Amino acid sequence: ISGIHRPAKLVIDQQAIFDNVQQAVKRLPADTVLWAVVKADGYGHGMLQVAQAAAAAGATGFCVALLDEALGLRQAGFDQPILVLGVTPANQVTLAAQQRISLAAPDAAWLQTAAATLQNSTAPLSVHLAFDTGMGRIGVQTVAEVQAAMALLRQAPFVFDGVFTHFSTADEADTTHFNQQVQQFKTLLAAVGQRPRYVHVANSATSLWHQACASNVVRFGVAMYGLNPSGDALPLPYPLKPALRIESELTFVKQVPAGAAISYGATYHAAQPEWIGTIPVGYADGWQRRLQGFHVLINGQACEIVGRICMDQLMVRLPEKLPAGTKVTLVGTDGDTAISLQDVASFAHTIHYEIACGLTMRLPRVYLPYQA
Amino acid sequence: ISGIHRPAKLVIDQQAIFDNVQQAVKRLPADTVLWAVVKADGYGHGMLQVAQAAAAAGATGFCVALLDEALGLRQAGFDQPILVLGVTPANQVTLAAQQRISLAAPDAAWLQTAAATLQNSTAPLSVHLAFDTGMGRIGVQTVAEVQAAMALLRQAPFVFDGVFTHFSTADEADTTHFNQQVQQFKTLLAAVGQRPRYVHVANSATSLWHQACASNVVRFGVAMYGLNPSGDALPLPYPLKPALRIESELTFVKQVPAGAAISYGATYHAAQPEWIGTIPVGYADGWQRRLQGFHVLINGQACEIVGRICMDQLMVRLPEKLPAGTKVTLVGTDGDTAISLQDVASFAHTIHYEIACGLTMRLPRVYLPYQA
Ligand SMILES: Cc1ncc(COP(=O)(O)O)c(CN[C@H](C)C(=O)O)c1O
Ligand SMILES: Cc1ncc(COP(=O)(O)O)c(CN[C@H](C)C(=O)O)c1O
Numbered sequence: 001i002s003g004i005h006r007p008a009k010l011v012i013d014q015q016a017i018f019d020n021v022q023q024a025v026k027r028l029p030a031d032t033v034l035w036a037v038v039k040a041d042g043y044g045h046g047m048l049q050v051a052q053a054a055a056a057a058g059a060t061g062f063c064v065a066l067l068d069e070a071l072g073l074r075q076a077g078f079d080q081p082i083l084v085l086g087v088t089p090a091n092q093v094t095l096a097a098q099q100r101i102s103l104a105a106p107d108a109a110w111l112q113t114a115a116a117t118l119q120n121s122t123a124p125l126s127v128h129l130a131f132d133t134g135m136g137r138i139g140v141q142t143v144a145e146v147q148a149a150m151a152l153l154r155q156a157p158f159v160f161d162g163v164f165t166h167f168s169t170a171d172e173a174d175t176t177h178f179n180q181q182v183q184q185f186k187t188l189l190a191a192v193g194q195r196p197r198y199v200h201v202a203n204s205a206t207s208l209w210h211q212a213c214a215s216n217v218v219r220f221g222v223a224m225y226g227l228n229p230s231g232d233a234l235p236l237p238y239p240l241k242p243a244l245r246i247e248s249e250l251t252f253v254k255q256v257p258a259g260a261a262i263s264y265g266a267t268y269h270a271a272q273p274e275w276i277g278t279i280p281v282g283y284a285d286g287w288q289r290r291l292q293g294f295h296v297l298i299n300g301q302a303c304e305i306v307g308r309i310c311m312d313q314l315m316v317r318l319p320e321k322l323p324a325g326t327k328v329t330l331v332g333t334d335g336d337t338a339i340s341l342q343d344v345a346s347f348a349h350t351i352h353y354e355i356a357c358g359l360t361m362r363l364p365r366v367y368l369p370y371q372a
Numbered sequence: 373i374s375g376i377h378r379p380a381k382l383v384i385d386q387q388a389i390f391d392n393v394q395q396a397v398k399r400l401p402a403d404t405v406l407w408a409v410v411k412a413d414g415y416g417h418g419m420l421q422v423a424q425a426a427a428a429a430g431a432t433g434f435c436v437a438l439l440d441e442a443l444g445l446r447q448a449g450f451d452q453p454i455l456v457l458g459v460t461p462a463n464q465v466t467l468a469a470q471q472r473i474s475l476a477a478p479d480a481a482w483l484q485t486a487a488a489t490l491q492n493s494t495a496p497l498s499v500h501l502a503f504d505t506g507m508g509r510i511g512v513q514t515v516a517e518v519q520a521a522m523a524l525l526r527q528a529p530f531v532f533d534g535v536f537t538h539f540s541t542a543d544e545a546d547t548t549h550f551n552q553q554v555q556q557f558k559t560l561l562a563a564v565g566q567r568p569r570y571v572h573v574a575n576s577a578t579s580l581w582h583q584a585c586a587s588n589v590v591r592f593g594v595a596m597y598g599l600n601p602s603g604d605a606l607p608l609p610y611p612l613k614p615a616l617r618i619e620s621e622l623t624f625v626k627q628v629p630a631g632a633a634i635s636y637g638a639t640y641h642a643a644q645p646e647w648i649g650t651i652p653v654g655y656a657d658g659w660q661r662r663l664q665g666f667h668v669l670i671n672g673q674a675c676e677i678v679g680r681i682c683m684d685q686l687m688v689r690l691p692e693k694l695p696a697g698t699k700v701t702l703v704g705t706d707g708d709t710a711i712s713l714q715d716v717a718s719f720a721h722t723i724h725y726e727i728a729c730g731l732t733m734r735l736p737r738v739y740l741p742y743q744a
Contacts, residue, residue: 005439005464040656040683040734065684066652066734067377086652086684087623089697092377106624106650109696136634137685138624138650168636177638251459252478252510262508264540266549278510280438280458284412284729289722311412311729312437312458313509324481325461350661357656357683361733362412362438 004364007325008248008281011332011366012045014053016241018370020224021057023238024207028218034058035083037203037221038073039065044286044356045225045243046365048076053370054224055080063219067092070101083128083162085219087138090114094121102126102161106138108148111158118157127153128162128198133184134177135168146191162198162217163189170205171230182213189214205229208237227352231342242340244356245332246363250298250324251313252278262315263307267292275318277303279328282312286358287330290348296328300335376736379697380620380653383704383738384417386425388613390742392596393429395610396579400590407433407455409575409593411441416658416728417597417616418737420448425742426596427452435591439464442473455500455534457591459510462486466493474498474533478510480520483530490529499525500534500570505556506549507540518563534570534589535561542577543602554585561586577601580609599724603714614712616728617704618735622670622696623685624650634687635679639664647690649675651700654684658730659702662720668700672707 025034036059037043042050051062051073061081064070070082083102090113096103097118105111105127118125129149130139140146153160165185169177185201201215204223222229226242255275262268262276270276279296283289289309295302296316303316316328331339341352348355397406408431409415414422423434423445433453436442442454455474462485468475469490477483477499490497501521502511512518525532537557541549557573573587576595594601598614627647634640634648642648651668655661661681667674668688675688688700703711713724720727 005443005461005467007461040654043683044656065654065656071377087650087696089377089379089621089623095377107626110624132626134633134638135636136628136632136640136648136679137682137687141626141628168633168638172637177633249461251461252482254479254504254513256508256513260508261506261540261549264507265544266506266540268508276508278459282412282437283726284416284437286730289726307508310509311415311725315508324459353683354655354661358658358730358732360730 006280006364007251008285009246009364009366010359011245011247011368012049013241013243013368014049014370015368016226016243017045017050017053017224018057018372020226020240020243021054021059021220024218024220024223025058032216032218033060034218034220035061035063035081036224037063037219039063039069039085040357043222043225043353044359046367047072049367050224051078056370056372059220061217067096067101070096071099074099074101091117093117093125097121097123097125097157100126102128104128104130104138105149105153106130107140107145108152111149111152115152115157121157124157124159126159126161128164129153129160131163131165131185131188133165133181133188135166137166139165140188143188143191146188150192160196162196162200163192164200167201167203167206170203170210171234173234178210185213203229209234222353225356227341231345231351244341246330247332248279248281248328248330250277250322250326250328251280253318253322253324255321263310265308268307275321276306277316277318277322279314279316280312281330282310282314284311284360285363286355286360287314288348288358291344294344294347295339296330297334297337297339298322298326298328300337302337378652378736379623380657381618381736381738382731383617383619383740384421385613385615385740386421386742387740388598388615389417389422389425389596390429390744392598392612392615393426393431393592396590396592396595397430404588404590405432406590406592407431407435407453408596409435409591410445411435411437411457412729415594415597415725416731418739419444421739422596423450428742428744431592433589439468439473442468443471446471446473463489465489465497469493469495469497469529472498474500476500476502476510477521477525478502479512479517480524483521483524487524487529493529496529496531498531498533500536501525501532503535503537503557503560505537505553505560507538509538511537512560515560515563518560522564532568534568534572535564536572539573539575539578542575542582543606545606550582557585575601581606594725597728599713603717603723616713618702619704620651620653620700620702622649622694622698622700623652625690625694625696627693635682637680640679647693648678649688649690649694651686651688652684653702654682654686656683656732657735658727658732659686660720660730663716666716666719668702669706669709669711670694670698670700672709674709
């Protein structure tokens with residue numbers, strides 16, 4: 001009796017992901033590789049399906065936020081390097097070592113606890129030392145802290161595989177803070193002594209708009225999904241293909257008299273007799289309540305979301321009577337019009353990253369396969 | 373290699389759900405039953421675990437939004453009446469009939485298509501006719517529409533099991549619109565002729581603050597999860613027990629110098645040397661970016677979320693140096709202080725329903741069992 005019967009779906013185009021990765025890989029310097037950032041279930045697009053398309057297009061490794069996500073990749077058979085970008089509790093490092101999963105080390109104290117835990121591990125742990133150059137999240141901040149970490153890192157049970165930092169403003173026109181981070185990165189890198197195999201600094205924005213500073217891995221996230229990291233603040237140097245669209249259909253259509261109230265709180269009243277369509281998507285799918293007043297596309301026309309968005313349904317004002325079953329586009333192209341994730345994010349005063357990650361598992365995923 | 377290694381969890385207290393349902397059932401008139409509304413994965417609490425506790429406490433049926441959710445309950449072995457509140461595409465009605473799942477009928481046109489689809493069905497379909505009395509979402513609006521629907525409903529392949537409506541303002545102090553809906557409900561009900569087995573109008577708010585109007589099922593949703601349907605606009609007539617808390621721990625603690633920037637966009641700068649803690653929860657878990665500036669609890673103290681909330685992590689300002697591994701409460705009680713889902717919702721300018729439903733599946737669920 002299982003299977004999906006719901007007339008609403010998130011369609012993910014693996015070809016778009018493949019193409020975006022292939023474009024990016026083509027533009028890399030010869031000694032630089034691309035690791036696909038597939039954390040948060042591939043920014044809501046599906047971790048395994050994204051990883052598959054990205055690997056086929058030339059991604060040679062993966063970045064995730066959590067050990068559990070890395071284990072999910074290994075369990076699915078992905079054999080490439082995997083780096084956990086967040087801080088893994090030091091008592092779980094043995095499992096990472098066994099599965100050849102690289103971990104970010106935030107400081108010497110973490111390395112010390114990890115070393116103690118790894119005492120009886122048969123496998124060494126691959127570590128990338130995190131530099132906090134101005135993101136303020138994780139990592140060592142000073143030369144002294146680098147040196148303390150290195151004293152531990154050059155020994156068993158560790159394999160010192162990388163150093164990295166993360167830029168907090170690489171998607172902004174003002175490069176002041178970015179340049180300060182670059183300088184601090186150079187200072188800290190100099191304290192490492194011999195460079196490890198992987199040195200990396202670039203997220204999507206850095207790879208698109210900045211000269212890489214002596215790094216050899218790009219951690220390619222949001223651009224892989226076809227999204228401009230800056231929203232629409234900075235123009236893309238080459239086009240990206242959005243990988244996601246959201247489609248549904250009208251499940252119910254009715255005419256209401258002038259004055260009729262729509263949805264919770266009776267916040268909307270029909271100005272005249274109006275045709276109202278009901279769509280089976282709501283905030284429990286990640287279609288935020290703040291999107292009241294935004295629109296969907298039906299037959300190439302924008303239809304306003306009227307009244308409060310419900311948990312599982314929302315209502316739109318139709319230009320005319322339309323049959324139940326009529327196709328509705330919440331994100332994507334319909335005729336000459338389109339709604340991008342950025343349009344949704346702008347209306348909701350957030351970033352497209354959050355809209356994508358917020359699409360809950362209740363919304364069925366449908367994958368369009370790629371051709372290599 | 374599976375299992376959960378992440379130091380962040382949603383703890384769901386099945387006892388609270390049990391107690392809330394038991395309290396509500398005790399207060400029902402003798403001929404009225406309680407159906408637990410477990411759509412949207414039990415408002416983010418876990419559909420099956422909520423259903424289990426609710427049934428043990430006296431819920432005799434379930435309401436869901438989608439056929440797929442109803443099938444999930446049947447597949448898990450729940451044998452009680454189940455009503456799908458949303459509009460099920462009429463071409464899927466045979467599956468519902470086979471599984472003894474009741475469907476909401478929004479109008480006569482839907483019944484007509486359903487009847488055609490059910491021609492070869494061995495099982496009849498149980499139907500609850502929806503009255504749109506002022507919610508503006510689904511259902512028949514006029515006496516003529518009731519009569520058209522009834523002409524179809526009194527015949528095979530349908531079992532006419534219920535009529536219902538939904539109030540859009542039952543959680544508000546102003547009862548004007550509510551009373552209009554009640555009046556319209558009475559008018560439409562009179563057009564039905566013989567009352568079906570189930571007549572229902574009450575969501576949580578209606579059951580808490582209004583006299584039921586000749587109904588015999590309460591569709592008990594948000595109050596079952598221990599939440600006040602009105603936020604904090606109306607006082608509860610009896611206490612409810614919140615069923616959900618969110619806990620994590622500090623994964624990284626550092627001191628930053630005065631002026632140091634925290635997180636994306638460098639929107640926060642330390643006013644003086646400050647201790648900053650990193651917590652492995654972010655907007656991809658449903659902890660919305662709008663919660664920047666809100667707080668978490670550590671050792672009974674509120675610690676402000678500083679800088680933008682990231683996809684997988686957030687930073688807080690600590691009162692002093694604290695060890696990594698220190699417990700963090702995002703929702704729940706810590707010492708003499710507490711953060712409720714309503715506190716979170718107020719800060720984010722939304723309703724607790726949306727916060728609960730937005731907690732994504734990446735956040736591990738831990739269940740505390742109930743005792744009957
Ligand atoms: C350390 C690190 N590297 C690389 C990336 C990829 O970024 P992008 O998607 O912009 O290419 C991220 C993503 N971060 C998310 C967005 C966050 O922490 O909020 C990251 O945290
Ligand atoms: C038809 C119907 N009945 C009963 C309930 C339970 O409501 P409550 O949780 O307030 O007790 C709901 C929930 N509705 C959600 C909230 C919605 O449609 O947005 C509903 O749609």
